[in-house]
Amino acid sequence: MRKMTARQRQMIGLLLGVSEEITAAEIAADTGVSVRTVHREMEDIEGILKDFGLDLSRKSGKGIQLSGPEGGLEKLRVYLREEKPAEYSGEDRKIYELCSLLEAEEPVKLFALAHSLKVTVATISYDLDELEPWVRKFGLKLVRRRGYGVEITGTEVDKRRAIGRLAAEHLDQSDLVGHVLPVQGNPVFNMLLSSVGKNKLMDVENTLWDMEWKWTAELPEIVYMELLLGLSVTVRRICIGREIDLTEDVGYPRMSDHRNIAASEQFVLQLGHILGMTFPRTEILYIAGLFDRVQESFSSTGFAYGDIELVEIVYRLTDSIAKRTGVPFLRDRSLREGVIEHINPALKRIREGTRIRNPLLGPIRKDYEDLFQTVRDSVEDLNLDLVIPDEEIGFLVMHFGASMERLNQLRRSVRAILVCASGLSSSRLLATRLNKELPQIEVMGNVSWYEAARLPEEDYDLIISTIDLPLPGDRYIKISPLLTGEEIEKLLSYIQNTVPKEREEPPAGESGTVVREEAAFDRMKSYSVILEEMLSLIERFRLYSLDNSGMNLPATLAVMLDMIADFGVIGDTGLVLDRLLERERMASQVIPDTRLALFHTRSSHIHKSSLTLYRLEQPVQLDGETEVRVILLMLAPRKLSKESLEVLSEISAMLLNTELVKLLEERAEPEIRRYLSSELLRFFENKL
Template sequence: MRLGQITARQRQILLLLMSRTEGMTAAEIAAEIGVSVRTVHREMEEIEKGLQGADVLLHKKSGTGIRLEGETPEGIAQLRKRLLEGKPADYSVEERKILMLCALLEADEPIKLFALAHSLKVTVPTVSSDLDELEPLMKRFKLNLIRRRGYGVELEGTEAVRRRAICRLAEEYLDYSDLVGDGYSDAREPVTARLLSMVGKPVLLDVEKSLWDMNWSWTESLSESAYTSMLIALSVSVKRIRQGRRMEEADIATQDGASSSMEEARDFAVRLGETLEIPFTDSEMKYISNLFEAARDMSEVSELAHTDVEMVEMAHRLIERVQRRTGIPFQEDRTLRAGLVEHIGAAMKRIREGTRIRNPLLSPIRKDYEELFGIVRHSVDELRLGLTIPDEEIGFLVMHFGASSERLNQLGHHLKAILVCSSGLSSSRLLGTRLNKEMPQIEVLGNVSWYEAARMPKEQYDLIISTIDLPLPKDRYVRLSPLLTADDKEALLQYIQSTSVKPGGSGTAVNRIEEQRKAASFERLRLQAALMNAIVSLLDGFHVHDLDNRPDDLEGTLNEALAKVYECGAVSDAEKVKERLLERERMGTQLIPDTTLALFHTRSRYIACPSLTLFRLAHAAPLEDGAEAGVILLMLAPKQLPKESLEVLSEISAMLLGSELIELMERGGEDEIRSYLAEELQHFFNHRP
């Protein structure tokens, strides 16, 4: 094959076919690389011509798809090597636009159009057209595109804005495995290579180590996405400082609460500066303190996802429809409901913001769960959400349902494993349930982030199973696909046999496993006690108040309600909590459909303990979209919330989908409501898996 004439897309198709030895249909290829089926067929014609004399045959068969086959044992391997070593004749449209944006973000002066065209191997008119399409994205990043004849093109924006744009691109186009793995080739993924360079990948783990060495409790409580976003932003800052692009005081907005982080930012900057031998100015330290506060806020943005009635109701309707079509009792699976509520909330945010959605498992999901994929797609379309839900998101939902269907037949366990996945809870749960079903000797303890896996004491687990490369020695973990293919199972068995942890072993390993079983029994009792304590504590603190509020004044109504909660000691800063509640209401009314009850909920570090309080209003309070509330249920929880408390709050929010509790909330007495909640939560406790 003449590699000098192969395009980036053709190279992408060939590498994809090499990874799918069983073959792929043109539709699967199109879905995987984001083009039309017609484009795939057109590219295949060119690929077939180019493969002549390459000792590789292209087989096309209706029904089974397209696959590559080597005429000699070395044929495929040699072709792969030549593809990875060679440079494509051009970039894909998406690659070209992102590379162009990267060049403009890094430039200190205007770039001539012909220089951009030459570097991207296209014509000047093509560059102009790409810039037209990129301009809305640049405006979203708060960057101005300046284009003048004879002057060139450049981006106008502060250093803070440029850094945020680089971080946003990195978060949208890089996977966790790109950031922390080590098996990466520049020639294979030009966009990934450029973004990793802009992020400063070589120093990212140094930044992370310095951050971890600070021993701050708040970093451990951050969500994985918030923690990783903060790491990327800190690493970008280091890279920009080394390039001489420093933050100016005027560029930094004062963020609410940032002053409390300033001392931490100074301590961290001193430690990191000594490690990397770079100085941090006061402006840079102020910027770091803002990053710390942003990470805290990002972790809180999820609010009480499991208690968001809109999300719970959406998950309930979806489960109901899929169950009706499959006959599988999905409604009985609380883990499925919790996973869907969490995923749907994040997915809706991504779709509404226009964030690029990637699902690297879409093609195998379509193949392994073909019927279920169609059922979930049809069920989602029936919900009429008013949004276009891409197949990538449907694929994630299918993984939740696939995991649930396989969770019904779990067997006993002998080894303990922790999972690290880059695609979120859906992929980890699918892999976990497949392991439980097909390799019952392995007990999955749970899903952890890549930075947690690197620090967990070895005594707490037998195996680390990851779907991404980790910053650990290769003998510390085994990498598998979330779909657990036959090759994956073989690799896992070989890994187990090559380590000191072996099923049915003798001596210390067996003794340790027996000790772990006994410890697990005690741990289960402890968790049950914690769950019951959470139920009793929440019900003990439940109260109903009649509120003589002013008409047409939601803010004043919340002030009065929170004053009652403040008196009980459940809230430390009522003003901060009120602002968060109002912000959530502005995103969409919290009124439960066809009722007068609104569920106002939030999770914040300004809340001392979980609380549930009902307020019956003298005057209806105005909500978003012209709605009005006659009753407000205030559900509050601290930022660091035990899993057991979250489960209880989630269960109560699910009860609000039933008419009986709604009627009690609107008209029943305090003791009557508490008794109903107690009975339902007792049932939940007794039947919890």
């Protein structure tokens, strides 16, 4: 019979102590862990219960309940009374070991780790064998010698990367930014929070926000959290004397390219005043480098629409699921945009071997059993040469489940803001569930936790969140993205008892009318930006015939850029050329089953968006032996509005239309311009 941990005993005890279902959220509250941890533990608990002839019954909208014969239940009760629990799960042990070794100043004896974890030295040695590949991913080395002990060696920069990844894999945003008290009896959880500087993290975050930099406000939430973790870990490491030594870290590619050194100096001056600490010059350079890299990461993630290979993957996946289900998913523009935005970083995480966690995987499988299998089958048909885990399938199911439920658009009266930890998939699923189950709630949009913490209260009636927030408990309500029946009742009660009555139906001429008028004005401005972007792109569109005889790809692209340099589109053609070639090396630019390629990039050296078409005298080779005779060049500034990105995204998606491809390959400039104008106008009208 397998050994159970103290946490598993506590959860099983809760299940034994109730006669009805209990929700994962209630178990999480009673045991002091996150909902994600509860779902993860339930998988192991199911195996334990089978030894007693018992099952876990999970009912959608109600919760979790033990089921089985009374004899099995009684045996389990006796076992809990008599059996001494394992102090830590295998996963907990490894987190403890990594935190200990990454914070240690000198080698740690194996027996010391074994004593702390109440296991044998052999168990610790086995754990370290399993941890070694993970440590190597960060350029670190796990050193073990008899009589010496064990330590993790490598640069301080790489150790910080490892700590950040460890936190990202095992902590929820609620754990990091919510009002979470230290969990009694769970030193592993508290040790990891300590390693990332939880006690000073919100001081770091408030300082970052107070800088009022435009680029931080524009960061996607996942990138913002990555930056915040990096900064918090930096503060923690300085506090325990683990500063960066440039003589040790000479192998590190760069501390900063000098773009953000002044910003870093300003940031640490303010943060140092709040925390009562000073930052060495090397740390100022390191923080400037963090700023550099998240800005670069953001600029590339915003251009996912231009990756025609990615767009094709999403199109094929959506088409396959539509044919299997009979649901017209291809008509849902919101679905396409959401999946494209999600799948780009998801594939990157899978290729890098990053552990993917989906705390809602169990409920998703229960509530969307048929759709889950359909999405799994459709993903396998793509032949991506990647192993897509069930956790990632679950996120895709949330996107398609949201699309299926995006039906009832009724009149609403209560203004709600959504905060979801899992990004667009969970926020869109929750929004459509709310539309269907509680149409009186007007979902005004989804925001990050750090935006929600600073929204003026007059801008909304309630905040609905799937995570703990750094706000008083009466300022928001926490539910799951699946919106169970129990949570619907909880939400209705919250609205009736908490949301101010005068704000539910604001009288004409008062603040509600003003807010609606401001929202209408904002939409008009957004439409204006979209129209302006469409008009400027169509007006600047040109078709060129290019004699590239004897030229290779770089020379051909250089001539293409020179041809539009005089129109004020490009500043430094050499740097833009480098970016185009870099993207070509990273992924195929060829439109599938055509002799047409889309070359695209965003750069601070591009001054305005541009769309130009080139028909070549001689074909050029791309992607191995693939030859293309027609190149569509799409350029855009690095800083680009959401509306401009939407327009460029729409043009990229059009390239999957064989009619447009044929026009680009064969027809004259006026015909291509008319087609683009017609399709973009249809896109604009659908937004109204």
